[in-house]
Amino acid sequence: MSSKRSLRRNSAPSMDDSYFNPSLGSSSSSSSNMFSSMETSFQQQKSPVPSPSTSNNAARTHQHRLNAAQEQRTYRDSCQRLISHIHSVVGICEDLKAANKDKFPIFYPMQQKPTITRSQTLEPSSSSSSQILEAVRRSSVTQTGPLEQQQRRGGVGRLPQELNILSLDLKVGHSSTDLSSLESKSIANLLNDRFDQSLSHLSKLQARIADTSSKVLVTGDLNAGKSTFVNALLKREILPADQQPCTNVFCEVLDAMLNDGLEQVHAIPAVELYNRLDPNTYHVVEMRHLYKVITEDYEHYKMLKIYANDARTTQESLLHNGVVDIALIDSPGLNTDSVKTTAVFARQEEIDVVVFVVSAENHFTLSGKEFLWTAANEKTHIFIVVNRFDSIRDKDRCKRLILEQIRQLSPATYADAEDLVHFVSAGSVDLEPGSRKLDAPDFARLEQRLRAFVLENRTKSKLMPAKNYLVNLLLDINVLSEANAKKSSDAYAQATMELEQDLPAYQHLLRVRDRLLEQVEKVAEQAVSSVQMHAHNRLNQAVEHVGSAIGRTIEYPGILLIWQYAQDIADSMVQTLLDQVRQEEQHARQETAVCLERLHSMGTENMGTYDMAADVSKMCVKNRERRVVISVETTDFFDLVLDDKLSGAALSFGAAAMVGGRMLGFKDAVSSIWSVSNLMSNQGGNLRRWVVPIVGVASVGFLVYVVSDMRSAVERKLVKKFKQAVRDTGYVQAQSHRIARESRKVLRVEGWEIQNRIQKAIENKEQKRSETEQVALVSKETAEYFASILSKSGLILEKVEMIQTDTTYSTLKETA
Numbered sequence: 001m002s003s004k005r006s007l008r009r010n011s012a013p014s015m016d017d018s019y020f021n022p023s024l025g026s027s028s029s030s031s032s033n034m035f036s037s038m039e040t041s042f043q044q045q046k047s048p049v050p051s052p053s054t055s056n057n058a059a060r061t062h063q064h065r066l067n068a069a070q071e072q073r074t075y076r077d078s079c080q081r082l083i084s085h086i087h088s089v090v091g092i093c094e095d096l097k098a099a100n101k102d103k104f105p106i107f108y109p110m111q112q113k114p115t116i117t118r119s120q121t122l123e124p125s126s127s128s129s130s131q132i133l134e135a136v137r138r139s140s141v142t143q144t145g146p147l148e149q150q151q152r153r154g155g156v157g158r159l160p161q162e163l164n165i166l167s168l169d170l171k172v173g174h175s176s177t178d179l180s181s182l183e184s185k186s187i188a189n190l191l192n193d194r195f196d197q198s199l200s201h202l203s204k205l206q207a208r209i210a211d212t213s214s215k216v217l218v219t220g221d222l223n224a225g226k227s228t229f230v231n232a233l234l235k236r237e238i239l240p241a242d243q244q245p246c247t248n249v250f251c252e253v254l255d256a257m258l259n260d261g262l263e264q265v266h267a268i269p270a271v272e273l274y275n276r277l278d279p280n281t282y283h284v285v286e287m288r289h290l291y292k293v294i295t296e297d298y299e300h301y302k303m304l305k306i307y308a309n310d311a312r313t314t315q316e317s318l319l320h321n322g323v324v325d326i327a328l329i330d331s332p333g334l335n336t337d338s339v340k341t342t343a344v345f346a347r348q349e350e351i352d353v354v355v356f357v358v359s360a361e362n363h364f365t366l367s368g369k370e371f372l373w374t375a376a377n378e379k380t381h382i383f384i385v386v387n388r389f390d391s392i393r394d395k396d397r398c399k400r401l402i403l404e405q406i407r408q409l410s411p412a413t414y415a416d417a418e419d420l421v422h423f424v425s426a427g428s429v430d431l432e433p434g435s436r437k438l439d440a441p442d443f444a445r446l447e448q449r450l451r452a453f454v455l456e457n458r459t460k461s462k463l464m465p466a467k468n469y470l471v472n473l474l475l476d477i478n479v480l481s482e483a484n485a486k487k488s489s490d491a492y493a494q495a496t497m498e499l500e501q502d503l504p505a506y507q508h509l510l511r512v513r514d515r516l517l518e519q520v521e522k523v524a525e526q527a528v529s530s531v532q533m534h535a536h537n538r539l540n541q542a543v544e545h546v547g548s549a550i551g552r553t554i555e556y557p558g559i560l561l562i563w564q565y566a567q568d569i570a571d572s573m574v575q576t577l578l579d580q581v582r583q584e585e586q587h588a589r590q591e592t593a594v595c596l597e598r599l600h601s602m603g604t605e606n607m608g609t610y611d612m613a614a615d616v617s618k619m620c621v622k623n624r625e626r627r628v629v630i631s632v633e634t635t636d637f638f639d640l641v642l643d644d645k646l647s648g649a650a651l652s653f654g655a656a657a658m659v660g661g662r663m664l665g666f667k668d669a670v671s672s673i674w675s676v677s678n679l680m681s682n683q684g685g686n687l688r689r690w691v692v693p694i695v696g697v698a699s700v701g702f703l704v705y706v707v708s709d710m711r712s713a714v715e716r717k718l719v720k721k722f723k724q725a726v727r728d729t730g731y732v733q734a735q736s737h738r739i740a741r742e743s744r745k746v747l748r749v750e751g752w753e754i755q756n757r758i759q760k761a762i763e764n765k766e767q768k769r770s771e772t773e774q775v776a777l778v779s780k781e782t783a784e785y786f787a788s789i790l791s792k793s794g795l796i797l798e799k800v801e802m803i804q805t806d807t808t809y810s811t812l813k814e815t816a
């Protein structure tokens with residue numbers, strides 16, 4: 001800048017060329033109108049009939065005016081572009097903030113040691129993740145071209161530790177908080193705080209760009225004539241000037257138009273809370289009491305805003321001329337107490353220009369030097385006014401000495417000393433209202449240089465901070481977006497791979513379920529059928545042979561106790577069958593246990609070890625009545641199985657046998673009875689005499705026969721009766737069914753266990769797959785989201801970087 005300025009120094013300043021010149025300006029207060037009218041008037045201005053030198057001057061003047069108009073257009077264009085980009089970035093920040101809060105919590109890349117190269121950081125970790133990212137980028141940034149363009153735009157591939165505005169390097173006390181120890185939610189909250197801060201700063205920057213006014217801080221040593229200088233610039237005695245140090249508070253003089261045209265002083269206790277529209281944030285002081293507030297009541301206030309009407313016309317006005325409105329801030333004189341406060345004040349971004357007023361009589365004091373040392377580092381160029389030059393006798397010597405001091409204190413200012421260092425007498429400026437007296441040329445020149453300097457710094461202090469901030473913020477957004485897009489696309493690739501790898505196992509599990517359950521059912525049913533068949537056969541056999549053991553197991557107690565004997569036989573048969581049923585139950589348990597083992601091993605083969613669920617000991621435990629009950633009846637002792645004829649013959653035979661004292665065979669007895677019968681029919685009366693004894697003998701014989709046959713009769717009949725009862729009740733069928741049912745019940749428990757386990761395994765797998773699918777889906781959406789943010793912010797960044805913020809000062813200076 002200094003070299004540029006040195007070159008420009010050759011062009012002679014012309015007061016007439018100033019576009020602040022009333023004759024050229026527009027009466028409109030709108031800056032845009034001003035710009036347009038300036039341009040039009042420059043273009044429409046007709047050259048007088050020229051002499052060669054006047055012709056050259058006119059041409060140069062014309063060119064300067066065109067340049068100035070161009071500068072204004074460029075500035076206005078840059079402002080508009082920046083405001084529009086700030087809008088877009090605000091949108092991105094709000095979008096990211098909302099996403100960070102609800103949908104896509106932002107992953108904050110922790111600081112890593114830069115062991116990888118920039119190009120390596122751009123290499124995606126897996127081909128599929130890169131494909132998503134690339135596909136998303138291609139689809140959303142078709143006009144931006146290949147990835148390299150994005151890299152060139154900046155941000156992409158930057159290391160996380162290069163985060164600037166959105167950096168979360170938290171300092172608590174003297175030590176840095178370890179971010180890795182924070183939960184992602186806390187980090188998301190911290191990031192949202194950063195977004196809030198950025199949004200608030202963006203809104204300030206936007207307001208600042210939109211604001212056409214520029215702030216000039218006037219500072220300097222005590223009594224150097226700062227207030228006098230401000231009054232001289234305003235051509236009006238607004239601030240009190242005194243031989244005694246009197247300015248004790250920062251006093252900002254602004255155009256009364258900014259206060260609805262009202263001349264007022266707002267005495268502000270807390271500057272950060274000041275809102276002109278909220279009277280609670282300030283005290284209104286009348287202009288005539290300004291001196292009192294500045295000199296006596298200053299302790300209550302941090303700042304005074306003095307809304308004043310400019311004494312001059314719009315075009316001459318400093319406070320409000322339509323192109324750049326200047327607010328002048330008079331500050332308390334520097335001393336050891338105030339130097340730091342003023343330096344901090346001067347460092348504020350909204351201060352466009354710092355004017356340092358030094359008394360030509362006193363040169364720089366220690367405080368002044370200290371201020372220049374610190375402030376010069378921040379603002380680089382300081383506008384220096386050497387005041388009270390009228391009281392110096394040896395002016396050249398004074399100039400030499402002061403310039404030498406400036407060379408040491410602010411080399412940049414020294415390099416442009418012709419423009420930035422002015423030796424004037426502010427006290428000599430005519431402040432008479434309505435006075436048409438021209439100012440001394442050196443003060444008029446100072447004023448023009450100051451206006452040009454403000455214009456130059458307006459770009460620096462308004463556009464450059466906004467541009468730099470936007471660039472830094474967009475670079476940070478790019479870093480975050482790229483890290484998040486990459487992480488999400490990696491997660492998507494990982495999830496997709498897991499799903500693919502897991503698919504065969506899942507399908508196998510489904511097949512196993514169908515096959516295994518079918519096998520389990522089959523094996524269990526086979527076992528149950530076998531148990532049932534076995535029980536059926538064995539019980540049938542037992543019933544068939546139920547009487548065979550009677551003689552062996554029950555002792556015949558004689559005819560007198562034959563009833564008891566019959567009862568014992570009945571009980572014995574019942575017990576025998578019952579024993580057999582129990583044996584079958586036991587057998588069924590054994591068979592079921594064997595089958596259970598088989599089922600269990602089928603289950604463990606496919607699902608790993610687990611405890612058997614079924615318990616065979618629980619089979620057939622219910623104490624149900626399983627007896628075949630038969631009751632002993634009198635008829636059970638007589639077995640009259642022969643038909644009537646055979647019975648009668650038997651009886652005759654029995655009687656004859658008894659009478660004859662010997663036993664006859666059954667055949668003989670029948671023929672005897674037959675012959676007796678014939679005889680009776682032939683001989684009538686003779687035989688009748690024999691009937692009674694014969695019947696008697698037969699009866700006795702019958703009785704004897706019945707008694708002697710009673711034991712076997714009861715056995716036969718009870719066995720027969722028992723078998724009949726078994727048949728009638730379907731006992732064997734029922735018992736074999738029951739035993740089979742019990743077996744099935746137990747086997748089913750194990751079957752269900754297998755079914756449940758395999759179902760659970762499938763459900764677990766499905767649950768896991770569904771979670772992984774969800775991860776894949778969210779990761780894909782997240783990757784797409786951040787890739788689109790990356791693309792948007794990359795585009796904006798490219799445009800922001802193209803915004804011109806370097807004003808051609810020579811144009812401004814020469815036309816000013």
Ligand SMILES: Nc1nc2c(ncn2[C@@H]2O[C@H](COP(=O)(O)OP(=O)(O)OP(=O)(O)O)[C@@H](O)[C@H]2O)c(=O)[nH]1
Binds near residue numbers: 222241331426
């Ligand atoms: N001879 C002469 N005296 C001046 C000039 N400018 C200011 N003064 C006088 O210097 C004294 C101090 O002026 P101020 O404007 O109050 O100085 P200041 O720097 O604002 O003072 P503080 O704010 O109190 O530090 C006044 O008496 C002015 O009249 C000048 O150019 N020439």
